[in-house]
Amino acid sequence: VQQVAVIGLGRFGLTVARTLAGWGHEVYGIDCEEEQVQHAKDELTHVVQTELYDVADVKELGLDEVDVAVVAIGADIEASILTMTLLLEAGVRRVITRATTRLHGIILQRVGAHDVIYPEESSGEMLARSLRAPGITEHIELSSQVGINKLLAPDEWVGHTLDELRLSAADPAFIALAIQRGDETIAAPAPEERIRDGDVLAVVCQESKLDELPLVAR
Amino acid sequence: VQQVAVIGLGRFGLTVARTLAGWGHEVYGIDCEEEQVQHAKDELTHVVQTELYDVADVKELGLDEVDVAVVAIGADIEASILTMTLLLEAGVRRVITRATTRLHGIILQRVGAHDVIYPEESSGEMLARSLRAPGITEHIELSSQVGINKLLAPDEWVGHTLDELRLSAADPAFIALAIQRGDETIAAPAPEERIRDGDVLAVVCQESKLDELPLVAR
Ligand SMILES: Nc1ncnc2c1ncn2[C@@H]1O[C@H](COP(=O)(O)OP(=O)(O)OP(=O)(O)O)[C@@H](O)[C@H]1O
Ligand SMILES: Nc1ncnc2c1ncn2[C@@H]1O[C@H](COP(=O)(O)OP(=O)(O)OP(=O)(O)O)[C@@H](O)[C@H]1O
CATH class of the missing domain: 3.40.50.720 (NAD(P)-binding Rossmann-like Domain)
Known part of the structure; x- marks a missing residue:
């Protein structure tokens, strides 16, 4: 305390x-x-x-x-x-x-x-970040080049595996670190994990490749 | 664009x-x-x-x-x-x-x-969160009960494995999802991964157990 x-x-x-x-x-x-x-x-x-x-x-x-x-x-x-x-x-x-x-x-x-x-500036950066890649709602910076982004699974991802979506460790540009499915947290999900509607993902991304994440704003 | x-x-x-x-x-x-x-x-x-x-x-x-x-x-x-x-x-x-x-x-x-x-309120929450658990610098909310926290490895952790620190998937209260070591990002680190000085960790935590993370503010 x-x-x-x-x-x-x-x-x-x-x-x-x-x-x-x-x-x-x-x-x-x-x-x-x-x-x-x-x-x-x-x-x-x-x-x-x-x-x-x-x-x-x-x-x-x-x-x-x-x-x-x-x-x-x-x-x-x-x-x-x-x-x-x-x-x-x-x-x-x-x-x-x-x-x-x-x-x-x-x-x-x-x-x-x-x-x-700087409260106004820091909120301004947070908003800019969420506008940059629609669908990315929160973000952690791991280094100046790499970040963890939280996003709601777009409709296009539902039913596909992390491997098919190129979100598994085999493809290092983007790796899904965790999936939140309702109350369940799946840490280090397997490449064959299939995305369901409503899944929230935490994805580690190269910042420069952020725009390549196939996201569609809901 | x-x-x-x-x-x-x-x-x-x-x-x-x-x-x-x-x-x-x-x-x-x-x-x-x-x-x-x-x-x-x-x-x-x-x-x-x-x-x-x-x-x-x-x-x-x-x-x-x-x-x-x-x-x-x-x-x-x-x-x-x-x-x-x-x-x-x-x-x-x-x-x-x-x-x-x-x-x-x-x-x-x-x-x-x-x-x-609400820029002032949202920065106020961000500051409150970083004060709540000294050492936690950034945060993503996965659900109302679970979050991902970024923290700099405290001195006490250096040299210990994730398993010894109870940060591997064997102990679901806290799981290290990624380690940033300089320019290198280790996603889904193995339980035997040993922490080094300067490591930045992204740890998924039950929000209610946040105060149990053995953190010391640097
Ligand atoms: N009707 C308007 N059209 C265009 N710009 C406006 C209008 N009214 C106010 N502004 C501008 O909006 C900006 C932000 O307004 P505000 O009154 O919040 O000032 P501020 O406190 O300096 O803002 P901040 O808290 O973002 O630093 C100001 O630069 C002001 O000139
Ligand atoms: N010397 C002082 N001692 C204690 N409180 C003060 C002093 N000067 C200003 N305050 C208080 O600090 C608060 C924040 O000041 P500020 O001028 O930024 O108002 P504000 O724009 O309403 O704040 P915010 O942007 O946080 O909403 C105010 O409630 C004000 O009464």
Whole structure:
């Protein structure tokens, strides 16, 4: 169980906070605005309406003891840098900060953020990736040239074996690593495994060959 | 090659546009603000400074012929709904729209968006997931109970076989589907495969058992 502090409970911060709280982690939410605090109180156990002005404020709230702090303040670049610096000065071992511009992110890294997040850019990349190859809904990057892609089996694949579809290890451009069939997960499926309607596949692909996957958007 | 129109070239929209353009797709960028258009002109081949007021505007720009249009207007909810509706009315076959609030998203879906994106929320979930299990950097959901997680092999695993680490198919809670070793991808690794320093693993896991993965954050 992690102890996590989230400062800034806008859409990004509140989502981080509520998602972690939903998994049983201890989440402390901080926001200077009453409206955000009231909204968050329904979902988080510990929410405080305050602004952090010095290291004493951080320690008073016990925030120096958390495993990780997320500074999710967006528009106010000054407040974001100051808040992050206070948390670092208070000894928080891991501080992750959201940046609004590339320069803002550079400053945060120089000042000592362990990780800088660009929420709009990272969602933009995720959408671009899902548009690139219709049918590919999620993706893991294994290296700059190889990735694992999740896709719903197109109608054209149903009834065919992985071998026939050139998705078995015999053909290294694309290899089906796993098939999710309802509640059943088939790891390392055999070349003679036959695709059924509704199958979800995790396929390792050379990124440059992604467009060759015979996919049709449903 | 896809033809994609992106209306609204803020951080989210411009990222979608430039990422797709970088992969060789034909991207048309539209924004009503000169500053955004100038900024985008360095990166996209076709950028137009305009606001879409009726279906004729859409057709005049040839936007009705694209494969997919992304409405990436954020704060102006009215403009986002109106712009999306014009694209649908002009016959664009797939329109994906960004929403700023849950209600905004509900309206977009009622009006006919094929997909609604919440950039801040989706990045918030991604960060929460990476914080949940330190060391897990990326994730694909196969079902609500099973996922594929990417992780860097912790020091404790180096030198051990997948069997010894209980990551082979003999132990269905966690199965290593692939190992990325530098430029080499090992799909469906054998139980006797020995982990080396720097190995990146894709492991299928029961979501409820995620915290049992013996991970240590590096
Ligand atoms: N100094 C501060 N201390 C604590 N909270 C702050 C401070 N400055 C801003 N906030 C809060 O941070 C939250 C996020 O700030 P932002 O300006 O990005 O708003 P937003 O656009 O609503 O956020 P999001 O994009 O996450 O929805 C807001 O709820 C705001 O009240
Ligand atoms: N009616 C419109 N037609 C075309 N572009 C528009 C229209 N309304 C707003 N835009 C543009 O959409 C872009 C995104 O709008 P938003 O208000 O979300 O700005 P932003 O916060 O900078 O965006 P982001 O969060 O993606 O960085 C802006 O560049 C804006 O100029």
